[in-house]
Amino acid sequence: MNMQQSEQPRLMKGNEALAEAAIRAGLQGYFGYPITPQSEILEYLAAELPKRGGVVLQAESELAAINMIYGASGAGARVMTSSSSPGISLMQEGLSYMASAQLPCLVVNINRGGPGLGTIQPSQGDYFQATKGGGHGDYRLIVLAPASVQEMADLVFEGFRLAEKYRNPALILADGALGQMMEKVVLPPEGTLPMVDKPWATTGKPEWRERNIITSLFIQPEKMEEVNLQLQAKYQQLQKEVRHEAFEVEDADILVVAYGLTARIAQKAIELAREQGLKVGLLRPITLYPFPSDVIARYTRTATAVLVVELNSGQMVEDVRLAVNGRRPVHFKGRMGGVIITPEEILEELVSLAKEYRVAEEKLEV
Amino acid sequence: MNPPIAYNGLELVYRRPVTLTDTPMHYCPGCSHGVVHKLLMEVIDEMGIQSETIGVAPVGCSVFAYNYMNIDMQEAAHGRASAVATGIKRMLPHRYVFSYQGDGDLAAIGTAETIHTVNRGENILIVFINNAIYGMTGGQMAPTTLPGMVTSTTPYGRDVATMGHPLKITELVARLPGAAFVTRQAVHTPTAVRKAKKAIRSAFEYQRSRLGTSFIEIVSNCPSGWKMTPLEGNEWMEKNMFPAYPLGDLKIPSATKPDAKVKEEV
Numbered sequence A: 001m002n003m004q005q006s007e008q009p010r011l012m013k014g015n016e017a018l019a020e021a022a023i024r025a026g027l028q029g030y031f032g033y034p035i036t037p038q039s040e041i042l043e044y045l046a047a048e049l050p051k052r053g054g055v056v057l058q059a060e061s062e063l064a065a066i067n068m069i070y071g072a073s074g075a076g077a078r079v080m081t082s083s084s085s086p087g088i089s090l091m092q093e094g095l096s097y098m099a100s101a102q103l104p105c106l107v108v109n110i111n112r113g114g115p116g117l118g119t120i121q122p123s124q125g126d127y128f129q130a131t132k133g134g135g136h137g138d139y140r141l142i143v144l145a146p147a148s149v150q151e152m153a154d155l156v157f158e159g160f161r162l163a164e165k166y167r168n169p170a171l172i173l174a175d176g177a178l179g180q181m182m183e184k185v186v187l188p189p190e191g192t193l194p195m196v197d198k199p200w201a202t203t204g205k206p207e208w209r210e211r212n213i214i215t216s217l218f219i220q221p222e223k224m225e226e227v228n229l230q231l232q233a234k235y236q237q238l239q240k241e242v243r244h245e246a247f248e249v250e251d252a253d254i255l256v257v258a259y260g261l262t263a264r265i266a267q268k269a270i271e272l273a274r275e276q277g278l279k280v281g282l283l284r285p286i287t288l289y290p291f292p293s294d295v296i297a298r299y300t301r302t303a304t305a306v307l308v309v310e311l312n313s314g315q316m317v318e319d320v321r322l323a324v325n326g327r328r329p330v331h332f333k334g335r336m337g338g339v340i341i342t343p344e345e346i347l348e349e350l351v352s353l354a355k356e357y358r359v360a361e362e363k364l365e366v
Numbered sequence B: 001m002n003p004p005i006a007y008n009g010l011e012l013v014y015r016r017p018v019t020l021t022d023t024p025m026h027y028c029p030g031c032s033h034g035v036v037h038k039l040l041m042e043v044i045d046e047m048g049i050q051s052e053t054i055g056v057a058p059v060g061c062s063v064f065a066y067n068y069m070n071i072d073m074q075e076a077a078h079g080r081a082s083a084v085a086t087g088i089k090r091m092l093p094h095r096y097v098f099s100y101q102g103d104g105d106l107a108a109i110g111t112a113e114t115i116h117t118v119n120r121g122e123n124i125l126i127v128f129i130n131n132a133i134y135g136m137t138g139g140q141m142a143p144t145t146l147p148g149m150v151t152s153t154t155p156y157g158r159d160v161a162t163m164g165h166p167l168k169i170t171e172l173v174a175r176l177p178g179a180a181f182v183t184r185q186a187v188h189t190p191t192a193v194r195k196a197k198k199a200i201r202s203a204f205e206y207q208r209s210r211l212g213t214s215f216i217e218i219v220s221n222c223p224s225g226w227k228m229t230p231l232e233g234n235e236w237m238e239k240n241m242f243p244a245y246p247l248g249d250l251k252i253p254s255a256t257k258p259d260a261k262v263k264e265e266v
Helices: A004-005 A014-024 A039-048 A060-076 A087-090 A091-102 A125-133 A148-165 A176-180 A221-241 A259-276 A291-299 A318-325 A341-357 A359-365 B033-049 B062-069 B081-091 B102-107 B109-120 B171-174 B190-208 B230-244
Strands: A010-015 A029-032 A055-058 A078-084 A105-112 A143-144 A169-175 A180-184 A246-249 A254-257 A279-283 A287-289 A307-310 A329-336 B053-059 B072-075 B096-102 B124-130 B181-186 B213-220 B248-252
Touching: A004 A014, A004 B096, A010 A014, A014 A105, A014 A148, A014 A169, A014 A180, A029 A039, A029 A060, A029 A091, A029 A318, A029 B081, A039 A055, A039 A091, A039 A318, A055 B081, A055 B230, A060 A078, A060 A087, A060 A091, A060 A105, A060 B072, A060 B081, A060 B096, A060 B109, A078 A087, A078 A307, A087 A091, A091 A221, A091 A279, A091 A287, A105 A148, A125 A169, A125 A287, A125 A318, A143 A148, A148 A169, A148 A176, A148 A180, A148 A221, A169 A176, A169 A221, A169 A259, A176 A259, A180 B230, A246 A259, A246 A291, A254 A291, A254 A341, A259 A279, A259 A307, A259 A341, A259 B109, A259 B213, A279 A291, A279 B230, A291 A318, A307 A318, A307 A341, A329 A341, A329 B109, A341 A359, B033 B062, B033 B096, B033 B190, B053 B062, B062 B072, B072 B081, B081 B096, B081 B102, B081 B109, B096 B190, B102 B109, B109 B213, B124 B171, B124 B190, B171 B181, B190 B213
Parallel strands: A029 A055, A029 A078, A078 A105, A105 A169, A143 A169, A254 A279, A254 A307, A307 A329, B053 B072, B053 B096, B096 B124, B124 B213, B181 B213
Antiparallel strands: A010 A180, A143 A287, A246 A279, B181 B248
16 A cells, blocks of 8 residues: 555655655665755655654764764665765765775765855756765765656665665765755655675674674785775776666767756757757766766767766766767857756757757758 | 683683784884773673674774774774764664774864764763874874973974863763763773773673763873883873873763663664
8 A cells, every 4th residue: 555655646855755765765874964955855854764763863064974874884774874065075085985995875965056165056066076086095986867856766776776786885966956846756665675685794793703894994005906906896897887868869960968957958958959950869877977988989979069068167078078089079068156057058059069060051951 | 701711620810802803913012002902802701792892993003903803893084983983873772882092083183073972972982092192193292292292293392372282072071961971091000900991891881771972081101102111101191191181080870770770682
């Protein structure tokens, strides 16, 4: 009966849908600190999670929160924290330690405009921080980018699954708009993400096994290199988890690459462009790390040019350029500081590119 | 607790606790760390809680504590040991959890975590080694360095006018309602060792009774950092450290009989 109820569509805020999905995904511990525009996650969990058997603790800082997550994850629990850009910066030390100690967890960044204290409006300015490691040392996070309230819920399950499978922190990189907006969502049912065995966890050493040590300290350089090689091998394995969505790409002269909220706006711009006879398609990475480089390389074989749209000064565009590897021109259009780009701005860019590469004229000649 | 074992009619009066590994310690001659490690592990051994205890090591000289303690352990980032211990304890409330931290870790970079962990009354034990110096990094000023004391970063002595005063964090946490048991001990004489062990035992028993945070400061020497022989170090500690950091209980649980309480499900 619960299952049937849960399958009814609901109207929910992105942050709340994510929080409810986390409980249904078997969240055991949440440690966090308030910050706009993600405080609803902490608020929702404070009201709901203890009733449903989990632990919620409002920490004294994001530093404390991520280190509580470290301890709780090391103790074998399914754990999550969330914050927004400035708070995520404070967590970078802890994430580096967790990546090295190979501790799974889910971190949610409801990205706001920066740098500095910045603004509370939506941004994608944390792409580099999220996908290139963020803290010190050679490591990566698994990065998932939802584009709807539905995906805010669905990717929580995927985040926990990947984090535990690969023993690595996973990060949901959304933005203030996805966190705050209300949409229809069908919540995933409870109990569909089984708990995994964690024989490495520090749960108390019984006589029959050696003690378990959670550490990121490997003082011998040869040993530290060995750990690094293990991490790199794991990131190679991770490449098969790439996820993306394609829209109108088969005949596209211009391929737009955008993720999250921007992909939704770009899709509208593409619909408008198609009405004007322009062949434009959208490639939306859902995993930002691993990055869908091969998919982008494949689609750009038939396209004339690429346009990357982001709510930043041009961050993912660097990964797209690496994927395209000089075979096609890659252009960038973005807004910064919490300003949301409009479909019209993207359309204007598409029309201008169509003229530059004469793809519209070819279209007219047909 | 393991029963005494007889050899050829002789009674075994001492052995290395099973909770200590057979790894030679890296600590300098005369350092207090080895003694405190042993006391902690003896108590865990005697209480029979090896399988129920999780320790948290800090950044500092005791960063390798997990090489010596034969229990499940986590290595924390600098200053975050009590936050890590909080995370463990909240997920495993029926386990015994302790953090083991030096003065730089606990009273400088980790001050916020220390204060808030105790203020929440996290049901854990915090062991605080105060030797008034950063030993691991080569003898720099610590938050607990005494006025006028020469360290590698206070070559003309600690000037409190510009470098601040020694932070008496133990007095600070004793005032917090979440603190159940706060005491300051030393391990420089057999008597002091016995008293320190008793305090550690009490702390674990209070944890069993879920009374809140236990906080044990051990005023320690650092012969290498202080540029003294172990004997000179102990004498200097008695003469200079104890007046600033007087030994004794700062807070004991009121009207509690922890031994009377039955251990709950683990």
